[in-house]
Amino acid sequence: xxxxTIERLNSINREFYRVTVQNFDESRGRxxxxxxxxxxxxLVTALTQQHMADGNALRVLDLGCGNGRxxxxxxxxxxxxxxxxxxxxxxxxxxxxxxxxxxxPSLSVTLDLRxxxxxxxxxxxxxxxxxxxVVHHLPGAEYRQNLLGQLAERVDQGGVFVFTAWCFYEYExxxxxxxxxxxxxxxxxxDYLMDWRRGHEANSILRYCHYVDEAEQTRLTAATQLTEIxxxxxxxxxxxxxxxxxxxxx
Numbered sequence: 001x002x003x004x005t006i007e008r009l010n011s012i013n014r015e016f017y018r019v020t021v022q023n024f025d026e027s028r029g030r031x032x033x034x035x036x037x038x039x040x041x042x043l044v045t046a047l048t049q050q051h052m053a054d055g056n057a058l059r060v061l062d063l064g065c066g067n068g069r070x071x072x073x074x075x076x077x078x079x080x081x082x083x084x085x086x087x088x089x090x091x092x093x094x095x096x097x098x099x100x101x102x103x104x105p106s107l108s109v110t111l112d113l114r115x116x117x118x119x120x121x122x123x124x125x126x127x128x129x130x131x132x133x134v135v136h137h138l139p140g141a142e143y144r145q146n147l148l149g150q151l152a153e154r155v156d157q158g159g160v161f162v163f164t165a166w167c168f169y170e171y172e173x174x175x176x177x178x179x180x181x182x183x184x185x186x187x188x189x190x191d192y193l194m195d196w197r198r199g200h201e202a203n204s205i206l207r208y209c210h211y212v213d214e215a216e217q218t219r220l221t222a223a224t225q226l227t228e229i230x231x232x233x234x235x236x237x238x239x240x241x242x243x244x245x246x247x248x249x250x
Contacts, residue, residue: 001140005186009139009208010117012193014089016207020196021092031073032132034164034234034244039078041230043248044160047127048080057081057108061126061154063116064088064134068097068109075104083108085126089115120147125156131163133242136209141188141216145223152224155249161226164242165212167233168194171241179206190216214243221245 038044051058058080062070065086074082084107088094094111101109114121117138129151138144148163155161168174169192177194181187190211195204212220221228226247233240 001143001186001188006117006139006143008185009191010115010137012206012208013137014115016196016205017090017093019205021090031069031076032235032242033239034232034242035070035073036077037232037234038162038230038244038246041246043229044128044246047158047160048078051127052080057083058128059083059126059156060085061121061124061129062086063121063129063131063151064137065097065111066090066093066133068094068101068111070130070132071097071101071107071109072104075101075107079106081106081108083110085110085112085124087112087114087116087121089113089117116147116151120150121154122150124154125159126154127156127159129155129159129161131161133164133166135163135212135220136166136168137207138210139191139208144210144212144216145220148220149223149225152226152247152249155226155247157249159249160229161224161247161249162244163220164244165217165220166209167211167241167243168209169211179204212243217243217245221247 060082065088068086071084086097091113094113098111101107152161178192179195192209193206194209224247226249229248230246233243235242
């Protein structure tokens with residue numbers, strides 16, 4: 001996929017979140033059940049316990065953090081101090097995150113307005129790097145692999161990198177939201193434009209989403225050059241809408 005198409009698809013999603021930010025924020029308040037499953041994994045538990053024993057804060061990078069709900073999850077369920085660094089390209093969602101995260105004394109919070117599609121982080125190392133609900137918005141197979149390889153470099157020795165793939169195409173209720181792809185716009189297999197009408201019944205709003213199947217998720221995992229320690233599905237009404245890959249830098 002060429003750079004022009006990547007930029008155009010990314011701009012579609014930036015506009016989507018700009019227009020729907022209020023409705024999107026209101027619908028994204030609950031913690032994902034898969035996060036508890038993630039944090040209960042033996043290696044992740046050992047990582048957090050080691051930081052508690054050493055008295056060191058757990059360094060967390062949340063890419064595409066939105067309204068900061070993963071940070072709130074950490075602040076609510078874990079007593080250990082966390083240096084939480086959230087990145088997102090939507091200023092309104094970051095403002096909401098700043099307000100909500102201020103209520104957790106165990107969190108030291110840094111929030112940056114940054115589009116990881118055009119400007120991925122290139123410095124800093126963390127104990128836990130998470131990419132939740134973002135991969136389906138990354139245009140281009142080659143670009144997704146390259147970006148996940150870059151993001152994995154932000155994981156310190158002994159740290160964990162987690163990314164999820166939204167399995168929307170496997171569910172009829174989401175396939176019903178797919179609209180015809182415009183003929184003038186390049187696309188790859190698994191690329192879709194989806195309709196969103198919540199709060200916008202008169203004028204539908206489109207977002208670009210890519211369906212990552214199991215074979216592609218395996219390729220993305222390989223691109224990180226990290227060791228996979230767990231893979232599972234969780235979340236949603238059926239508790240299987242997201243596919244998690246949990247990776248470790250040994």
